[in-house]
Amino acid sequence: MFQKRLISVRELEEYFFCPMLFYYRNALGMEVEKGLWADLGKEAQEECRELIRRNFEVIGEEVELRSDRLGLIGKVDFIVREREGIAPLEVKYSRRARIWWRYTLVAYSMLLEESSGKPVKHAYLYLEGGKIIKLNLKDRDRRIVLMAIEECGRIVDGKVPRRYESRSCKNCDFRQKCY
Secondary structure (H helix, E strand, O other), X not given: OOOOOOEEHHHXXXXXXXXXXXXXXXXXXXXXOOOHHHHHHHHXXXXXXXXXXXXXXXXXXXXXXXXXXXXXXXXXXXXXXXXXXEEEEEEEOOOOOOHHHHHHHHHHHHHHHHHHOOOOXXXXXXXXXXXXXXXXXXXXXXXXXXXXXXXXXXXXXXXXXXXXXXXXXXXXXXXXXXX
């Protein structure tokens, strides 16, 4: 898989949230001010650090992972040790899990597998209120992430993704451009 530049896991998350959001930011270079959600996420990570350390053996925090082969780079919140090996753990300021976070964790798992040389079977999502979700990773999820990385490369090269409307549009910084 060849790409001109590495796609960040954060950009990949934006793609899964909405391909148009990825297109506006990465193909057209449009930016928005860093919003409230980024700050809330950092605060949540600070607040839950001790709880995570009580529940897991933390072997890394804010660890940057990179794969030229995958065309992917990202900074995972935590790497934890479990009986089966190691796993990524991401903190999100929300009471509900979102599907795009699953793929974010799959991407971090793939990066972690490549850097450690060992399979990663699980990933963890820490939500507001102390809820920890353990995700079993599937080969199908890995294939979806690989296809998304390739599609992101095509979008960066100029392909315009299909527009679609979802409930999430109301929270998008680019909603006025899509309609």
